[in-house]
Amino acid sequence: MSECCEPVAFVPPVRQPGAKTAGELHTIALIGPPNSGKSTLFNRLTGLRQKVANYPGVTVEQRMGRMSGVGRDDLVLIDLPGIYSLDPYSEDARVSIDVLEGHMPGTPKPDAVLLVLDSLHLTRQLMLAAPVLALGLPTMVLLNMSDLMDARGGAIDPLKLARELGAPVALVSATKGTGIESVQMFLNRNDSKLDTPPLMLPVLGNAMSTHRWAAQVSTRTGYRAPLSAKMTRRVDAVLLHPILGPLLFLVVVFAVFQVVFSVGLPVSNGLQDILAHFGKWATGFLPAGWIRSLVLDGGWNGVTSVLVFLPQILLLFLFIGILEDTGYLARAALIADRVMRSIGLNGKAFIPLLSAYACAVPAIMATRTIENKRDRLATILVTPFMTCSARLPVYLLFIAAFVPNVAFVGGLISLKTLVMLGLYTIGFLAALVTARVLKSSILKSSETPFILELPQYRMPTLRSLGLRLYDRGGVFMKQAGTVILCVTLGLWVLANVPVHAGHPPELGESVIGRLGHFIEPAIAPLGFNWKIGIGLLTSVMAREVMVGTMGTLYGADPETQSLSLQTALHHDLPLGGAIALMVFFAFALQCTSTIAVVRRETNSWKWPAVQFVYMLALAYGAAFVTNLVVTALWG
Amino acid sequence: MRVLSSLVVGESGVLVALDLPPGVQNHLMYMGFVPDARVRVLHKAPAGDPTVYSVDGIEIALRHETSRAIWVAAKSITKEDLLDVPEPAEPAEELTEAAL
Numbered sequence: 001m002s003e004c005c006e007p008v009a010f011v012p013p014v015r016q017p018g019a020k021t022a023g024e025l026h027t028i029a030l031i032g033p034p035n036s037g038k039s040t041l042f043n044r045l046t047g048l049r050q051k052v053a054n055y056p057g058v059t060v061e062q063r064m065g066r067m068s069g070v071g072r073d074d075l076v077l078i079d080l081p082g083i084y085s086l087d088p089y090s091e092d093a094r095v096s097i098d099v100l101e102g103h104m105p106g107t108p109k110p111d112a113v114l115l116v117l118d119s120l121h122l123t124r125q126l127m128l129a130a131p132v133l134a135l136g137l138p139t140m141v142l143l144n145m146s147d148l149m150d151a152r153g154g155a156i157d158p159l160k161l162a163r164e165l166g167a168p169v170a171l172v173s174a175t176k177g178t179g180i181e182s183v184q185m186f187l188n189r190n191d192s193k194l195d196t197p198p199l200m201l202p203v204l205g206n207a208m209s210t211h212r213w214a215a216q217v218s219t220r221t222g223y224r225a226p227l228s229a230k231m232t233r234r235v236d237a238v239l240l241h242p243i244l245g246p247l248l249f250l251v252v253v254f255a256v257f258q259v260v261f262s263v264g265l266p267v268s269n270g271l272q273d274i275l276a277h278f279g280k281w282a283t284g285f286l287p288a289g290w291i292r293s294l295v296l297d298g299g300w301n302g303v304t305s306v307l308v309f310l311p312q313i314l315l316l317f318l319f320i321g322i323l324e325d326t327g328y329l330a331r332a333a334l335i336a337d338r339v340m341r342s343i344g345l346n347g348k349a350f351i352p353l354l355s356a357y358a359c360a361v362p363a364i365m366a367t368r369t370i371e372n373k374r375d376r377l378a379t380i381l382v383t384p385f386m387t388c389s390a391r392l393p394v395y396l397l398f399i400a401a402f403v404p405n406v407a408f409v410g411g412l413i414s415l416k417t418l419v420m421l422g423l424y425t426i427g428f429l430a431a432l433v434t435a436r437v438l439k440s441s442i443l444k445s446s447e448t449p450f451i452l453e454l455p456q457y458r459m460p461t462l463r464s465l466g467l468r469l470y471d472r473g474g475v476f477m478k479q480a481g482t483v484i485l486c487v488t489l490g491l492w493v494l495a496n497v498p499v500h501a502g503h504p505p506e507l508g509e510s511v512i513g514r515l516g517h518f519i520e521p522a523i524a525p526l527g528f529n530w531k532i533g534i535g536l537l538t539s540v541m542a543r544e545v546m547v548g549t550m551g552t553l554y555g556a557d558p559e560t561q562s563l564s565l566q567t568a569l570h571h572d573l574p575l576g577g578a579i580a581l582m583v584f585f586a587f588a589l590q591c592t593s594t595i596a597v598v599r600r601e602t603n604s605w606k607w608p609a610v611q612f613v614y615m616l617a618l619a620y621g622a623a624f625v626t627n628l629v630v631t632a633l634w635g
Numbered sequence: 636m637r638v639l640s641s642l643v644v645g646e647s648g649v650l651v652a653l654d655l656p657p658g659v660q661n662h663l664m665y666m667g668f669v670p671d672a673r674v675r676v677l678h679k680a681p682a683g684d685p686t687v688y689s690v691d692g693i694e695i696a697l698r699h700e701t702s703r704a705i706w707v708a709a710k711s712i713t714k715e716d717l718l719d720v721p722e723p724a725e726p727a728e729e730l731t732e733a734a735l
Contacts, residue, residue: 084662084665228692232694237678338682347696449655449659451663452696453694454696
């Protein structure tokens, strides 16, 4: 899933250096404490779709976007990671402070600041107002979630607060879109008051006096904190219950996997039939011969064999989206702290690990919230062991083809579900064991304290869940239409050359067949045939390319052409090899995007190289043993 | 005076002092753990540690070794306490539906 994590493509306009007068503001930064709604506001003001969720630390790097709907098109908004103060405590906070001070290469120094504060907890949030206002940049204070504050009986006098702070203040709701017009007025106003001198606050750098100041300001401005939502505490009484909590979590996870098979698989199979018929019908209009074969057996078969897994992938993303948007993710980190501590990490590292079930690339970025550098590196190195969604098509294809339809407990638990859970579990265990080894050897460090803010639970909106699925679905389709299409077309060509007297060669005699047979001795001990070998080579780009490769190679083989991919695999591969293949995928690092992001985040080629070789060796060894055991038991 | 870690779920106290490394201490203070703040024990993680505290209206989880370096004084009941009575646990179905 390579495209999932590219920054918003945007080149900031080049400007002349020098002081700016009002009306010449170009770059505006969004600053605020974690989980105060900066990214939601960013999306609202730019029309972009930056990831938002309900836990602190969703945004870990600066993102820029052009503001729309403000009557000008020269305004650039920068979204930044949340900060508690201007003393950086973690890597993501460092990013915000560097941008704010103009030290971030490639990002212009902001001309103005939108300070976003959560109006539900204003007293504490005001502690950030003092140091930010003291920077002397034109600043507007936005009290976000004001709709919730009103609903829960909170109150504040924004005019009084504006007078106290010497900056304009507006009540807004980024989710509902209320109060946003005030931002436009602030950015377009054209008076000299913009150059107000920095606020002289006697409190800088001292948390104690900053807090005292914040408390006084909130009293003087008539701030009444809203009643805390009791729902969160009631829900936590169950979800953090010593027995009920973990039990409920397991039941939900299990149910999700079961649904992937009982609902998702029939949908996929139906889709497969429809697409296969459509492909045959549509290519009927092409002249018979090599062109039709290239389009149908090469491109169409390869791409659709991956595309049919879209329903299951969306199901998984829906589940992850619900976990993130409700606020449960932070609780999961809390529950996992005990286990994480036993391997030498802390519960915070669990948040990136969980989000790696979607994709390792954003998960590796998310490790920036881990304060300890060695903890962070250990987490980066083990994150690709978590079963990302790109492995899902491979698992689903091979499980559907090889694992018999056996059910236990009156049909509630199927063997297919158990095998899938097993694959997810071995990946997770490999991550834990590897982290344990790293943390007790080369990455040993003293324990860092675990300090985590738990957000209030929120009901995810259908809109935000829908947008997530739409975006993820788009990424998946795009990957299928680009990388997988190119690979499969290339494979088809290689499977049809060299041409002898106008006839394509036997598959085994083609270029791809010869290459496959050449590498076969290396993979034969794992129970793989040469076609799987080619799949292993192409899937270094991305794991789901494996499925497209199988679709093309079995489609190009006259012996298996008429069979469905599942049936073809079932006839051509021994059971030991099939199970070993899934185990291989559980451990191997086949993803160029992950390698690239590890290189970027660790700033060296050393760690991605170590990681790749280690994971490959583990995958090879585990697949070898699996093949031996499965063949001995059931072969 | 007691350490924060000795408080049981439902108890609250007024923060007196923190005795932690400067970086951690500063970070905690910016999160609201300042002297005179009212801190209350909300939940314990299923394994017994970390513990979730409520301070300044927000919820923060800390491990035992952090909370035992935070000193609190027992506190008489105020109007704020009466407004914020702990809720008894509710049956499971309704709640999980709301959460998931």
